[in-house]
Amino acid sequence: MSRPGNRRPECHKINRDLFVLTYGALVAQLCKDYEKDEDVNNYLDKMGYGIGIRLVEDFLARSCVKKCHSYSEIADLIAQVAFKMYLGITPSVTRNESSRNEFSLILDKNPLVEFVEELPAGRSSLCYCNLLCGVIRGALEMIHLTADVTFLQDRLKGDKVTEIGITFLKKLEEKKCRRKK
């Protein structure tokens, strides 16, 4: 007797697999096209930027977030709402003690590298997930915040965790209140 077919219980998983596999195919193609790791990293960052400037609109439309008043609120928002919405993970946020503008997102689990065991030979400085940096940078720029986003640690390169560092560069503009004189 044949089992009744599963009613696609892993629909979401397949969708995520589609994105992850497509990303993998893209990186593989880039490694074929460009010899230097920096070129691949830059390309991924630029691509991520292009995605980020559009993704932020989708994000704001879907989540009813209130206006943020500090950088740490923004960092929390990125980690707890945006990452959860798009990648299904919640990185933890740590703040650099010495500076008010520097934050780190620590990714325990990174779905993008689900099918990656190790970096290919001769590609030791490839930032596989550099797209994420570009996405965050592009998204922040569309809400008038400039930031420097880089990978501080990468599990694929042998570190214990994957850490994305966000450094906000300009001051948040203070809300100009209209006062009746």
Place this chain on the structure above:
Amino acid sequence: MADEALFLLLHNEMVTGVYKSADQGEVENGRCITKLENMGFRVGQGLIERFTKDTARFKDELDIMKFICKDFWTTVFKKQIDNLRTNHQGIYVLQDNKFRLLTQMSAGKQYLDHAPKYLAFTCGLIRGGLSNLGIKSIVTAEVSAMPACKFQVMIQKM
């Protein structure tokens, strides 16, 4: 699901990126389409493996095509193929009246000449999926009025 937006944007960026790097290197249009199609092929292979892990064995070719039209398309593009035609001699035409990757682009004839770029990846996806199910094929796409498009699958007898 929010994932859809991510994939759509990534796909569009990929197409733009491939053509931009082609401009610099003076590569023909055909090679860009091939690159995109090959990426889709690899993704299709992987995807179909994960998808059909627990499904029952397929009876014949037509069964496989129906699976692609219904379950596969629904999972990837959130809807089924609207029309499947075949001549029972190895040629299948899959018609999607509202193809997800084209809906945001135009609703008619505008940008028609750019449409093939955005279909190459999906052609590869179908070809890769069929390949890992044991069917060798050639997949092409045509668009006459967006967002409707037709994918033609030609089964190759090995």
